[in-house]
Amino acid sequence: MNFFEKPHQCLLFAKQDFHPSFEEKHIDVFCGLFSIDIKDNHSNLFYSQQNPLENKPIIKISDNQYLNVYQKQLPSALYDLLYTTLTQTKKEKEQINFRRGKVVLESHTLDIFKKFFKKSKRIKIFTNYYINNEPEEKDILILVDNNAYIIECKASRYREPRRVTEQAYQRIKSDFNDCIQKGYDQCYQVEQELLNNEKVIVSLKNKSEVIITNEIHEIFCIVVTSERFASIQTDLGLMLKRKNNEDPYPWSIYVDDLETFLKVLYNSFSNPSRKIFDFLEHRELLHGRLITNDELDVCAMFLKDPKNFKEICESEYVVFTDPTLQNYFDKLYFDKKLKFRIEDF
Structure with a gap:
């Protein structure tokens, strides 16, 4: 025919x-x-x-x-x-997300950070650990160059919002609380133990270790997600509830964006651990006045001009990211300077 x-x-x-x-x-x-x-x-x-x-x-x-x-x-x-069939009840949904988070997301996140910090000589990594008498298991704690990185991995799903405004907000808020807010709360528990005690006991399955906290100079909380949450993730001032207004914001990022950013940092600077420190130290200042849906736009701002990025973060005005920043990582990829095979990182 x-x-x-x-x-x-x-x-x-x-x-x-x-x-x-x-x-x-x-x-x-x-x-x-x-x-x-x-x-x-x-x-x-x-x-x-x-x-x-x-x-x-x-x-x-x-x-x-x-x-x-x-x-x-x-x-x-x-x-x-x-996914719909296997998550008919709240319990089933929690079990599915738990498996996705622990088995896939957490393992991938740990792998990303191990490769990123492999040049560092002073490093300790704890996974699936307990701190002092806290009953809840935590995901990842990295002590490197006298800094602590408290990392929680969250695989809760971000549902499509409803079209009725009131219902849409409640669904967005619920998904945010189940993922980013919960991850921050868990990071905060560890942070407070490190800040308020001269020493803490980190317990693993078969051993425990004492950490002297006065050797830790700076603490960063990081919430890694399996899905993007757009503007409510890039600007945590929109929804995140902190115990005190003076508490620093965590850094929340989608796992693929995390991998992309850390690869470029690692390949672009001789001291990548110092650069991630500089980035996180200033990144938290943008919450409450940042307008962007893509965290990689913020990362590109830092990579293109770290000095200007710091000045922007230390200012007080509202920050709009340049839409053309999205081309920064694309160019690296097409120039074959950004690769995602394990052996290339």
Whole structure:
């Protein structure tokens, strides 16, 4: 048949096409889960509403004929279906997020920091530890060059906001509290133990170690997330609740952005641990007056001109990031100066 008469011919398939490889009942279930009937009426009032094809990317033409119109969406639709199915209750959701956080996110975050600090000679790393008599297990504590980095990894999912303003805010706030706020609260507990005691006991599974706190010059709290939270993450002054207004803000960042930034720092400076110290020391001053959705824009500001970045942070005016800063890391990548294979970092 002429392509111009039936251009979608190559996207059509029938159930029997897969009979040699799969049982008929399994094919029926698959088609039922991931297809919408061409006769169904889907009314979208707003352009921002979810497209039905995002969850069911196959169109059912007849009882035996289907149109695979949105091929690249099928893996995402499968992931969303599995996540929704496995998180029907709050307990199930917590268990799924726990596994994602502990097994995947925490391991990846630890790997990033180990590689970043590998030039440092004075370093101690504690994972899945307890501090003093605190009953809650914490994720990562890094002591390097007389500075402490308290790191919590949070894999809670950031849901799409509702369209009713009041409901949308409550959902955003709930997701923020379950992820970034909770991570900060856990970091704060460790920070207070380090600040208020001459020595603390860090306990692991099979051993414990005493840390003399007067040897620690500076403490930084870092909350690493598995998803981006846009402006409420880049400017924590919008939602984060601190115990005291004088308490410093943590640094919260999406894990892929963390990896990108630390790779560039590591490859660009002879003393990367000093540079991350300089960045974090000034970065916390921007909260409450920063307008950007992308933390990498802020990172690019620092990398392009550290001195100017410090001056901006120490000023009092509202900061708008330059949209062209997004090109900074893209250029490094296309110039092959930024790579993500493990052996290159």
